[in-house]
Amino acid sequence: MQQILVLYTIAQWVLRLGMMLIILRRRYHPVSATAWLMLIFFLPEVGVLMYLLFGHHQLSRRRLQLHRKHVEALHARNHLAILNTYLVQVAEHPNPQQKVVMRQSEGVGGMPTVAGNHVELMGDGNIFLERLIADINAATHHVHLLFYIYANDKTGGRVAQALIAAAGRGVKCRVLADAAGSFKFFKSDLPDKMRAAGVQVVAALPVAPIRRKLARLDLRNHRKIAVIDGNVAYTGSQNIIDANYGHRRAGAWIDLMGRFTGPIVNQLQAVFIDDWAFDHAEEVEGDQYFPLLTPKGEMLAQCVPTGPNYESETFRHVLLTAINASREKLIMTSPYIVLDEPTIVALSMAAQRGVDVNIVLPHMCDHPLVSLAGKAYYEDLLSDGVKIYLYRNGMLHSKTMSVDDNFALLGTANLDVRSFFLNFEVNVMMYGEQITREMRFAQMAYINESDLLTLEQWSKRPHYRRYLESAAALFSPLL
Numbered sequence: 001m002q003q004i005l006v007l008y009t010i011a012q013w014v015l016r017l018g019m020m021l022i023i024l025r026r027r028y029h030p031v032s033a034t035a036w037l038m039l040i041f042f043l044p045e046v047g048v049l050m051y052l053l054f055g056h057h058q059l060s061r062r063r064l065q066l067h068r069k070h071v072e073a074l075h076a077r078n079h080l081a082i083l084n085t086y087l088v089q090v091a092e093h094p095n096p097q098q099k100v101v102m103r104q105s106e107g108v109g110g111m112p113t114v115a116g117n118h119v120e121l122m123g124d125g126n127i128f129l130e131r132l133i134a135d136i137n138a139a140t141h142h143v144h145l146l147f148y149i150y151a152n153d154k155t156g157g158r159v160a161q162a163l164i165a166a167a168g169r170g171v172k173c174r175v176l177a178d179a180a181g182s183f184k185f186f187k188s189d190l191p192d193k194m195r196a197a198g199v200q201v202v203a204a205l206p207v208a209p210i211r212r213k214l215a216r217l218d219l220r221n222h223r224k225i226a227v228i229d230g231n232v233a234y235t236g237s238q239n240i241i242d243a244n245y246g247h248r249r250a251g252a253w254i255d256l257m258g259r260f261t262g263p264i265v266n267q268l269q270a271v272f273i274d275d276w277a278f279d280h281a282e283e284v285e286g287d288q289y290f291p292l293l294t295p296k297g298e299m300l301a302q303c304v305p306t307g308p309n310y311e312s313e314t315f316r317h318v319l320l321t322a323i324n325a326s327r328e329k330l331i332m333t334s335p336y337i338v339l340d341e342p343t344i345v346a347l348s349m350a351a352q353r354g355v356d357v358n359i360v361l362p363h364m365c366d367h368p369l370v371s372l373a374g375k376a377y378y379e380d381l382l383s384d385g386v387k388i389y390l391y392r393n394g395m396l397h398s399k400t401m402s403v404d405d406n407f408a409l410l411g412t413a414n415l416d417v418r419s420f421f422l423n424f425e426v427n428v429m430m431y432g433e434q435i436t437r438e439m440r441f442a443q444m445a446y447i448n449e450s451d452l453l454t455l456e457q458w459s460k461r462p463h464y465r466r467y468l469e470s471a472a473a474l475f476s477p478l479l
Contacts, residue, residue, distance in 0.1 A: 090112075090113065095406060102429070104321040111270075113301070117260060118260070136162040142171060142230070146176045148178045164198075175200065176202050206279075223275070224237065236258050237257070261293075264301040271426055307423060308422060319343065323346040329358075331440060333400045334414050337361055337414075338417050356387070358447065376472065389453070390451050408438075409428070
């Protein structure tokens, strides 16, 4: 018995030392490395298993090569030459705050700023659903849908019927849904019914126990994109699912979607086609997927796709640049907030230099551990003058930002480390006074249905809650 105990102790230390070398060799961010080493030191077996499943956030070499090849092909296509008519010459752009965000966003996602766009913001999920189905019903060439969650419920069924009808009249319909987020959908008979009718339905990033290069099982495609005939595109926070997301007691989830027309549609189309190539052998080619788009409005816009197939820290770079560009007023909404040190510092610095910084979050979060980790930073933010609002009428799920009267953001990325480093996300930067005020109008509706959290109120929470929040925050880099 004593020999077994000695061997077990030796094995534990071999695991600890071996994993320390692996983690140091991969050059993680110091905070993430510390969290992994702490977990492995105290629970070696659990830590190693978790690391094998979730430790490496890069895609396999094959997927990275496929992404680079596809991006190069897209840039060589004529549709980008068409966009040249609408390209914004950033070097000559007179607004310095917009200019720096345009450059950073293009450096991250590779998409230039284009003029001649229009967006219709929709904060009512029923309106979004009706507009989407109407556009599918009017489609003549193709319908492309990419959603993190596609559910086999009333909403999913209505969209499926529209797709089946479109496929029946010869429209090419492609549906890409995340394998984990849409797990129940793929276990149901709805995908087979859609496929039998001619709709292509594919699972994005299939979940498997063993992944090449030990890539994380939780690398997810969190994007929400719909493109119809290459003329109309949607993106934002809403999934193809009933408003309560299957949680009858939680109430409605509050989302914001944008219906885009103009040259920006080509960029959202390119993101879909890139993702489709990841999980399907079919090459989507042809000028009808990138038609000549005439101006539909005066908005400047820029698609910013981010994810583990990009080499930089992607969305966080865009977020920090936007925060640092603020001068008067900054409003951000997100269902989750798990921030890292640079983002906390940027928000605090903005508030300290006189920017009116506002963060709107749901009062009740559907992920308790994530909620605890985020609350660990409330006191620091409140102490530095950041205003935190807690939305009380449902699960606020909108992911938005407005900065001064300069620019606004709408998309799929949360204010958390998953969106910073792990998930495939897509956001649209929209430049100009009019669209920024439209976004702020939607955000103010959230604030009017929220409670302002004060530092005095927050300081009165029980001590055991402080300990739980601090403990959860230690593992925030692993969430």
